[in-house]
Amino acid sequence: MLSQSVEYALRAVVFLARAGEPRTTAQVAEATQVPAPYLSKVLQGLARAGIVRSQRGVGGGMTLVPKPDKLTILDVVNAVDPLQRIESCPLGLREHGVKLCALHRRLDNAMKSVEDAFRNSTLADVLADPNPSVPLGSLADSAE
Amino acid sequence: MLSQSVEYALRAVVFLARAGEPRTTAQVAEATQVPAPYLSKVLQGLARAGIVRSQRGVGGGMTLVPKPDKLTILDVVNAVDPLQRIESCPLGLREHGVKLCALHRRLDNAMKSVEDAFRNSTLADVLADPNPSVPLGSLADSAE
Numbered sequence: 001m002l003s004q005s006v007e008y009a010l011r012a013v014v015f016l017a018r019a020g021e022p023r024t025t026a027q028v029a030e031a032t033q034v035p036a037p038y039l040s041k042v043l044q045g046l047a048r049a050g051i052v053r054s055q056r057g058v059g060g061g062m063t064l065v066p067k068p069d070k071l072t073i074l075d076v077v078n079a080v081d082p083l084q085r086i087e088s089c090p091l092g093l094r095e096h097g098v099k100l101c102a103l104h105r106r107l108d109n110a111m112k113s114v115e116d117a118f119r120n121s122t123l124a125d126v127l128a129d130p131n132p133s134v135p136l137g138s139l140a141d142s143a144e
Numbered sequence: 145m146l147s148q149s150v151e152y153a154l155r156a157v158v159f160l161a162r163a164g165e166p167r168t169t170a171q172v173a174e175a176t177q178v179p180a181p182y183l184s185k186v187l188q189g190l191a192r193a194g195i196v197r198s199q200r201g202v203g204g205g206m207t208l209v210p211k212p213d214k215l216t217i218l219d220v221v222n223a224v225d226p227l228q229r230i231e232s233c234p235l236g237l238r239e240h241g242v243k244l245c246a247l248h249r250r251l252d253n254a255m256k257s258v259e260d261a262f263r264n265s266t267l268a269d270v271l272a273d274p275n276p277s278v279p280l281g282s283l284a285d286s287a288e
Contacts, residue, residue, distance in 0.1 A: 001145040001146070001227060001228060001255060001258065002145070002228070002251060002255070007234060007251075010247060010251075011235075011247075014247060032235075033235055033236075073250065073251075083145060084145060084146070089277075090151060091155075091177055091280070091281070091283065092177075093277075093281045093282070093283070095277070095281050095282065096277045096281060099276070099277045100275075100277060101275060101277040101278060101279040101280075101281070102269075102270045102271070102273030102275040102277070102278075102279055103154060103155075103158060103270050103279040104279075105273075105275060106217065106261070106262075106265050106270065107146060107151075107154075107217075109261065110257070110258045110261045110262065111145060111146070111258075113254070113257045113258065113261065114145065114254045114255075114257065114258060117250070117253065117254045117257065118250075118254065121250050125246075126246045126247050126250065127246070129246030129249075131244075131245060131246040131249060132243070133233075133237075133239070133240045133243050133244060133245035133246070134245060134246075135245040135246055135247040135248075136235070136245075137235070137237045137239050137240060137245070138237070138239065139235065139237070
């Protein structure tokens with residue numbers, strides 16, 4: 001259910017957060033194991049949402065704009081492939097309108113649970129997790 | 145996050161459960177508001193999973209195979225567009241293996257919450273829900 005773009009965007013922000021200073025697209029691509037053309041597209045989406053910024057010149061590259069404790073998984077997901085909630089009857093039934101039926105209410109509740117979980121997880125939470133498997137593992141170190 | 149195929153498959157099983165007897169593909173297409181060629185593909189997926197069966201001859205058509213209290217939303221979803229859990233490190237990191245990092249653990253937990261919710265909702269639950277908006281509404285009546 002989560003797209004490749006979401007997976008790649010999350011890897012990129014984790015890498016940039018761990019780096020803490022500008023990284024070239026080539027460095028991000030290496031550390032995240034994402035093909036450079038695909039990565040560029042994902043980074044463009046993140047830049048449009050104000051999550052990353054490109055700095056030119058010597059020592060330039062991509063940097064993370066928000067502090068990791070202000071950036072949620074949901075922010076990243078919605079920047080590249082927004083979670084689709086069911087706002088009104090997909091069948092366009094006027095008698096249902098915004099009062100979803102029992103089927104669509106259940107589907108939307110499941111989407112809401114994902115949205116809530118992602119909203120409640122900041123990048124800082126992910127990086128501070130005591131889990132011994134560190135996101136990106138040694139890939140991030142070798143590209144730093 | 146839920147595909148069009150999932151939405152259409154759920155509409156089809158709701159309709160067949162409400163009908164309780166064989167319905168032609170044309171009747172299912174009308175009641176579910178799904179283009180017939182797309183619906184046929186979805187019904188093939190449901191048939192392969194043993195959820196619907198096609199009966200030939202006079203009075204024939206598609207019928208639902210399991211009783212609605214034995215068919216979950218998850219069964220229908222997995223028949224046409226299986227929920228993707230994260231079983232092992234998407235980066236293929238040997239040091240992570242099946243011990244997901246803090247990022248992928250969070251993503252998979254969200255997928256698990258959806259899977260659990262769908263596994264705990266049978267078609268009978270959906271149809272017996274006191275919600276005044278009945279799935280498919282009057283569309284199902286007009287095609288019956």
